[in-house]
Amino acid sequence: MIGIARKRSIAFFIALCACLILVSILFYVGWVLLGWHRGILLFLGALLLVFIIAGIVLNTAFLVREIRRNEQHDAFINAVTHELKTPVASIRLYVETLQARSLDETKRKEFYNVILSDSDRLLGTIEQILRSGRVRSSSRKPNFAPMNLGEAVGECVARARILHHVAPESLEYEPGPQLPILGDNDEVKAAVSNLVDNAIKYSGTDMHVQVSAARIDGRFAEVRVKDRGPGIAPVELKRIFKRFYRIHGPIAMRVKGTGLGLYIVRSVAKRHGGRAWAESAGSGHGSTFVIQFPIAPATQQ
Amino acid sequence: MTRILVVEDELHLAEGLRFNLEAEGYQVDVVDSGEAAVDLLIEKARKYDIVVLDVMLPGKSGFDVVAEMRQAGQFVPVLILTARGHSDDVLTGFASGADDYLTKPFELTILIARIQGLLRRREWLQRTRPVEVRSQSFTFGEQSVYFDLLELHVRDQIFPLTVMEMNVLKYLIQHENKPVSRKAMLEEVWGLHEDTDTRAIDNFMVRLRRYIEPDPTKPQHLLTVRGVGYRFVAFPEKLQ
Numbered sequence: 001m002i003g004i005a006r007k008r009s010i011a012f013f014i015a016l017c018a019c020l021i022l023v024s025i026l027f028y029v030g031w032v033l034l035g036w037h038r039g040i041l042l043f044l045g046a047l048l049l050v051f052i053i054a055g056i057v058l059n060t061a062f063l064v065r066e067i068r069r070n071e072q073h074d075a076f077i078n079a080v081t082h083e084l085k086t087p088v089a090s091i092r093l094y095v096e097t098l099q100a101r102s103l104d105e106t107k108r109k110e111f112y113n114v115i116l117s118d119s120d121r122l123l124g125t126i127e128q129i130l131r132s133g134r135v136r137s138s139s140r141k142p143n144f145a146p147m148n149l150g151e152a153v154g155e156c157v158a159r160a161r162i163l164h165h166v167a168p169e170s171l172e173y174e175p176g177p178q179l180p181i182l183g184d185n186d187e188v189k190a191a192v193s194n195l196v197d198n199a200i201k202y203s204g205t206d207m208h209v210q211v212s213a214a215r216i217d218g219r220f221a222e223v224r225v226k227d228r229g230p231g232i233a234p235v236e237l238k239r240i241f242k243r244f245y246r247i248h249g250p251i252a253m254r255v256k257g258t259g260l261g262l263y264i265v266r267s268v269a270k271r272h273g274g275r276a277w278a279e280s281a282g283s284g285h286g287s288t289f290v291i292q293f294p295i296a297p298a299t300q301q
Numbered sequence: 302m303t304r305i306l307v308v309e310d311e312l313h314l315a316e317g318l319r320f321n322l323e324a325e326g327y328q329v330d331v332v333d334s335g336e337a338a339v340d341l342l343i344e345k346a347r348k349y350d351i352v353v354l355d356v357m358l359p360g361k362s363g364f365d366v367v368a369e370m371r372q373a374g375q376f377v378p379v380l381i382l383t384a385r386g387h388s389d390d391v392l393t394g395f396a397s398g399a400d401d402y403l404t405k406p407f408e409l410t411i412l413i414a415r416i417q418g419l420l421r422r423r424e425w426l427q428r429t430r431p432v433e434v435r436s437q438s439f440t441f442g443e444q445s446v447y448f449d450l451l452e453l454h455v456r457d458q459i460f461p462l463t464v465m466e467m468n469v470l471k472y473l474i475q476h477e478n479k480p481v482s483r484k485a486m487l488e489e490v491w492g493l494h495e496d497t498d499t500r501a502i503d504n505f506m507v508r509l510r511r512y513i514e515p516d517p518t519k520p521q522h523l524l525t526v527r528g529v530g531y532r533f534v535a536f537p538e539k540l541q
Contacts, residue, residue: 081384082357
């Protein structure tokens with residue numbers, strides 16, 4: 001999973017390290033052995049010293065970042081293992097049950113539904129993983145076409161209501177005016193669905209989610225997903241959009257996930273020339289997720 | 302009636318397990334968190350014949366649950382059922398005090414067979430207890446190990462051991478006075494052949510020492526052999 005950018009940054013830091021060693025040797029030979037203690041050479045020596053110190057600091061920062069990344073990657077592998085194996089285990093268990101035991105018609109239907117919903121869950125995880133790779137690669141140009149954002153959001157909400165068995169009053173959405181944007185229908189819907197799914201997943205039992213779509217100062221179409229869930233601490237508001245990042249703590253243990261959802265949201269927003277962010281008054285005060293897309297030029301309408 | 306506690310937070314799996322185990326004629330309770338399991342098994346001291354335990358649970362992990370149970374003297378057989386199949390995880394599971402370990406996805410028939418195996422072992426133990434058949438035992442100093450009973454008697458005290466603890470102890474006793482490497486123990490006792498972190502064994506030793514050593518900080522019977530592993534000495538005074 002190492003990208004080209006990452007390989008390049010590793011090469012850069014190895015080169016930096018080599019430079020530092022070279023400068024150190026130069027510094028030692030010049031300053032200590034030949035004695036440049038005068039005039040312009042004094043200045044040059046001081047400059048070299050500053051360069052060495054800055055380089056060491058940079059290299060350490062890089063090392064720490066790599067270690068953190070590794071840890072997150074491990075956590076991701078664990079989460080994905082769980083997310084992939086659990087539905088397979090469930091499907092297997094129910095198929096074997098159907099095979100081995102004689103069951104009445106209602107029980108059989110119930111079990112078929114469980115198998116279907118588990119295979120949907122499995123597919124969802126697989127799509128999430130594939131999509132996170134796709135929105136990353138800049139080589140593949142997104143498939144932009146005119147679309148109505150309001151309508152796409154409506155479809156996402158309808159899908160979420162069925163998937164999570166949620167009543168319309170717990171997941172509110174008022175269809176608004178036309179919001180023409182230029183976008184990749186699949187990606188936009190995946191991003192909005194991720195936000196809605198998150199709001200439902202993290203809300204717990206007392207759920208109330210409001211979804212709205214509106215035009216903001218004529219230039220942007222904006223989707224807001226507001227929940228009354230556990231909220232987010234201010235320091236985490238930016239980090240949660242990082243790839244693989246999940247907030248540590250009991251909530252993350254309760255709600256299973258891969259740490260890819262919000263990363264996809266942000267990547268999709270960026271690819272469309274928009275942006276995505278989170279707002280929260282802190283832990284326990286609910287949170288609001290916002291994604292903006294530029295309105296399509298008037299000629300397109 | 303045989304009572305089984307299933308600790309599983311994935312609703313579908315939990316209900317599937319309940320249905321099948323009930324169809325096998327067991328009485329099944331399901332809880333969805335480590336805290337709830339600890340509450341039932343330790344706080345309320347509810348009697349179960351076997352516990353099927355998931356690892357990745359909300360809050361307390363399955364490993365923590367089984368460790369806490371053993372610490373608190375709850376010795377019901379525990380079968381860990383988890384998606385985590387790395388050998389480090391398996392070792393951690395046994396080191397925390399589990400009796401069996403099965404990875405998801407699993408075969409229903411195998412799961413049931415393993416549950417029956419654990420139940421049978423328990424039943425055999427109960428059957429042999431009143432007759433006090435203690436043919437399979439080993440005594441050293443003030444300690445006696447009853448292999449079949451999974452018990453260690455020290456003077457008047459009785460320590461119940463897990464199956465794995467007993468297997469480790471048995472292996473060490475069989476190789477009395479000889480150094481035994483951690484790797485050999487992994488292969489012979491656990492049947493693992495991969496290059497794994499062998500330090501999980503050290504946790505077993507810490508616990509065994511707590512049982513059999515008069516002073517666990519100055520072991521006389523379970524000696525560490527540096528760079529190799531361990532050595533069991535039944536009669537330290539004879540060695541000198």
